[in-house]
Amino acid sequence: EDKVVQSPLSLVVHEGDTVTLNCSYEVTNFRSLLWYKQEKKAPTFLFMLTSSGIEKKSGRLSSILDKKELFSILNITATQTGDSAIYLCAVETYSGGGADGLTFGKGTHLIIQP
Amino acid sequence: GAVVSQHPSWVICKSGTSVKIECRSLDFQATTMFWYRQFPKQSLMLMATSNEGSKATYEQGVEKDKFLINHASLTLSTLTVTSAHPEDSSFYICSATEQGLRFGPGTRLLVL
Numbered sequence: 001e002d003k004v005v006q007s008p009l010s011l012v013v014h015e016g017d018t019v020t021l022n023c024s025y026e027v028t029n030f031r032s033l034l035w036y037k038q039e040k041k042a043p044t045f046l047f048m049l050t051s052s053g054i055e056k057k058s059g060r061l062s063s064i065l066d067k068k069e070l071f072s073i074l075n076i077t078a079t080q081t082g083d084s085a086i087y088l089c090a091v092e093t094y095s096g097g098g099a100d101g102l103t104f105g106k107g108t109h110l111i112i113q114p
Numbered sequence: 115g116a117v118v119s120q121h122p123s124w125v126i127c128k129s130g131t132s133v134k135i136e137c138r139s140l141d142f143q144a145t146t147m148f149w150y151r152q153f154p155k156q157s158l159m160l161m162a163t164s165n166e167g168s169k170a171t172y173e174q175g176v177e178k179d180k181f182l183i184n185h186a187s188l189t190l191s192t193l194t195v196t197s198a199h200p201e202d203s204s205f206y207i208c209s210a211t212e213q214g215l216r217f218g219p220g221t222r223l224l225v226l
Binding site: 032034041042043044045092105 | 148156157158160207213214215216217218219220
């Protein structure tokens with residue numbers, strides 16, 4: 001059974017701090033790993049990672065994938081209260097006939113205090 | 115680009131009625147769309163994979179006669195919750211793949 005584990009489950013930090021969110025996975029037929037941010041509505045896409053060691057950056061957010069050790073991290077520097085959200089990690093697998101959906105982690109609930 | 119829309123955003127209905135939720139890919143074609151369900155404070159649970167022109171593939175434990183899926187075109191999939199009951203109240207989200215999975219805004223269903 002495919003498995004995605006995120007840690008920590010919950011994190012409270014002060015504005016300006018840097019946070020690192022972790023995602024480890026055990027799946028068959030890995031295709032990609034994706035990070036999403038979910039506030040009150042549906043998740044919004046952050047990053048898609050397919051290759052090891054290549055950092056993806058978007059403003060204060062960055063992410064990297066290690067396909068040998070089967071994990072990814074999401075870094076947020078100089079955090080702001082607007083970064084408060086649930087961060088979801090998901091792994092996409094394929095069955096040969098095309099993508100067959102995602103397995104999600106339980107998410108990390110990040111709270112940034114002013 | 116790569117926008118997925120859902121309609122309606124919110125629906126409140128009486129127990130026993132059926133509710134249809136639409137999912138559209140606005141600027142790309144999607145042969146496959148996914149339907150998820152999310153309960154409060156929980157992660158997304160895949161319900162089914164909707165395939166254009168063929169039958170949907172349901173996840174274990176999801177009743178196909180209860181959650182009817184139709185994917186009649188490359189830009190539209192519909193999920194119908196038949197004879198809805200209060201336990202079907204949830205947040206339903208669809209998605210399609212375009213350079214990574216893109217989610218619709220979700221539909222919040224409340225069954226009274």
